[in-house]
Amino acid sequence: MKKRIISLALVLTMVLALFAGCGNDGGSASGEYADKKVGVCIYQFSDNFMTLYRTELENYLISLGFSKNNITIVDGANDQATQTNQIQNFITDGVDVLIINPVNSSSAATITDMVVAANIPLVYINREPSKEEQERWKTNGWNVCYVGCDARQSGTMQGEIIGDLGLDKIDLNGDGKIQYIMVEGDPENIDAQYRTEFSIKALEDAGFTVDCLDDQVGNWDQVQGQTIVANALAAHGNDIEVVFCNNDAMALGAIQAIKAAGRTVGTDIFLVGVDALTEACEYVISGEMTGTVFNDHIAQSHGAADCAVKFIKGEKVDIYVGCDYVKVTKDNAQKILDSLK
Numbered sequence: 001m002k003k004r005i006i007s008l009a010l011v012l013t014m015v016l017a018l019f020a021g022c023g024n025d026g027g028s029a030s031g032e033y034a035d036k037k038v039g040v041c042i043y044q045f046s047d048n049f050m051t052l053y054r055t056e057l058e059n060y061l062i063s064l065g066f067s068k069n070n071i072t073i074v075d076g077a078n079d080q081a082t083q084t085n086q087i088q089n090f091i092t093d094g095v096d097v098l099i100i101n102p103v104n105s106s107s108a109a110t111i112t113d114m115v116v117a118a119n120i121p122l123v124y125i126n127r128e129p130s131k132e133e134q135e136r137w138k139t140n141g142w143n144v145c146y147v148g149c150d151a152r153q154s155g156t157m158q159g160e161i162i163g164d165l166g167l168d169k170i171d172l173n174g175d176g177k178i179q180y181i182m183v184e185g186d187p188e189n190i191d192a193q194y195r196t197e198f199s200i201k202a203l204e205d206a207g208f209t210v211d212c213l214d215d216q217v218g219n220w221d222q223v224q225g226q227t228i229v230a231n232a233l234a235a236h237g238n239d240i241e242v243v244f245c246n247n248d249a250m251a252l253g254a255i256q257a258i259k260a261a262g263r264t265v266g267t268d269i270f271l272v273g274v275d276a277l278t279e280a281c282e283y284v285i286s287g288e289m290t291g292t293v294f295n296d297h298i299a300q301s302h303g304a305a306d307c308a309v310k311f312i313k314g315e316k317v318d319i320y321v322g323c324d325y326v327k328v329t330k331d332n333a334q335k336i337l338d339s340l341k
């Protein structure tokens with residue numbers, strides 16, 4: 001009898017353990033939103049920043065109770081036609097909510113119309129649709145919103161990081177001006193436009209005179225960044241005092257070009273990016289990059305997922321959900337790195 005009770009208890013424990021184990025694997029159907037389907041469109045998987053973003057987004061959605069099997073993330077391969085097809089497929093599939101990082105922000109109106117007609121709530125991320133488009137969501141009371149940061153702030157911070165060094169340090173040729181080159185992201189994207197404009201505006205507002213030696217589009221891409229900076233260094237040599245890159249991927253390319261040209265960041269040239277990718281923070285710590293600006297992919301991806309949940313629950317969602325950038329220099333780069341672990 002005693003033996004039977006023990007084996008019964010054992011079986012019971014095993015069954016209980018089996019049930020308990022179901023809760024955490026993300027793929028199971030036990031989370032609060034496990035039956036809800038989420039479609040996520042990313043403009044391009046090979047983008048370093050968007051890779052961090054989508055990984056965090058998926059993990060956070062799972063932590064909120066979505067099932068991994070019901071979260072589908074697709075690569076738009078930087079082609080709007082491909083992405084529009086993917087959106088159409090998600091609509092046909094009857095997803096409960098869409099999170100879209102558009103290839104072209106200017107396609108937002110078309111995308112919104114498609115998704116709203118299918119009665120699916122929509123969260124735009126990373127590439128901000130125009131203010132007129134956002135007005136349309138508001139006026140019509142549509143379940144559409146945007147989650148992102150104000151790129152003007154990141155540009156301003158880049159300019160301030162350079163300006164804070166002081167003219168004596170930056171003005172290597174002593175002509176009283178700051179000679180710089182600009183490496184831009186995709187100009188269709190407001191982040192690229194604003195960072196280009198506001199980094200320089202911050203220097204001018206602080207009283208510096210600037211002199212642009214070159215301004216090229218590197219499409220957020222490391223290899224293109226490297227080529228642009230290598231060419232600029234070959235053309236302008238020691239005249240270049242500062243290299244502004246609209247993001248860290250292109251700044252990582254710039255570092256290669258600067259090293260290959262025998263120049264030393266912090267001594268005879270200065271370099272800033274945006275994003276605070278791990279490698280960039282490490283370069284800021286070692287002095288191979290002057291600074292960067294933390295583009296908070298954690299706050300943004302969580303904000304996007306939280307909006308998705310609110311839509312699913314039928315709650316009110318703000319049209320625009322913003323977040324702050326953070327200046328990253330040698331002083332706080334380690335702290336930022338630690339916070340990302």
Ligand code: BGC
Nearest residue numbers: 047049126191220247275295
């Ligand atoms: C990031 C870039 C990224 C771009 C993609 C920007 O906010 O800083 O690194 O390539 O978004 O749209």
